Amino acid sequence: xxxxxxxxxxxxxxxxxxxxxxxxxxxxxxxxxxxxxxxxxxxxxxxxxxxxxxxxxxxxxxxxxxxxxxxxxxxxxxxxxxxxxxxxxxxxxxxxxxxxxxxxxxxxxxxxxxxxxxxxxxxxxxxxxxxxxxxxxxxxxxxxxx
Numbered sequence: 001x002x003x004x005x006x007x008x009x010x011x012x013x014x015x016x017x018x019x020x021x022x023x024x025x026x027x028x029x030x031x032x033x034x035x036x037x038x039x040x041x042x043x044x045x046x047x048x049x050x051x052x053x054x055x056x057x058x059x060x061x062x063x064x065x066x067x068x069x070x071x072x073x074x075x076x077x078x079x080x081x082x083x084x085x086x087x088x089x090x091x092x093x094x095x096x097x098x099x100x101x102x103x104x105x106x107x108x109x110x111x112x113x114x115x116x117x118x119x120x121x122x123x124x125x126x127x128x129x130x131x132x133x134x135x136x137x138x139x140x141x142x143x144x145x146x
Contacts (some may be wrong), residue, residue, distance in 0.1 A: 026129050058068045
């Protein structure tokens with residue numbers, strides 16, 4: 001779901017702003033888009049209501065990134081017992097002129113998958129960003145990599 005729609009209340013709005021700041025700390029040229037999804041029925045059918053989605057766009061295609069735009073999806077799960085919504089993982093998908101270039105998911109092995117891979121230092125900066133987002137949303141509890 002668009003981050004702009006999820007930013008209801010000071011706490012969640014602050015965490016979204018912190019996430020944008022963290023991304024821009026790692027990738028200063030990126031421009032944040034808090035509304036990556038169009039609000040039409042076809043698109044809304046595909047959107048996860050339990051995620052916060054933010055797109056980041058570079059000024060142009062980058063061979064080091066192997067893409068121009070990245071979609072960051074912060075995924076949550078509401079525990080049925082204690083009714084607390086917890087961060088369960090992040091997915092970052094990069095896009096180039098041919099579509100999806102690569103994908104990083106923290107749910108499994110934290111490895112990049114796809115036909116076009118970013119430079120190793122860029123990939124490590126994305127992993128570092130993910131660890132920091134876990135800290136922001138899990139109140140400074142460190143999420144260990146699988």
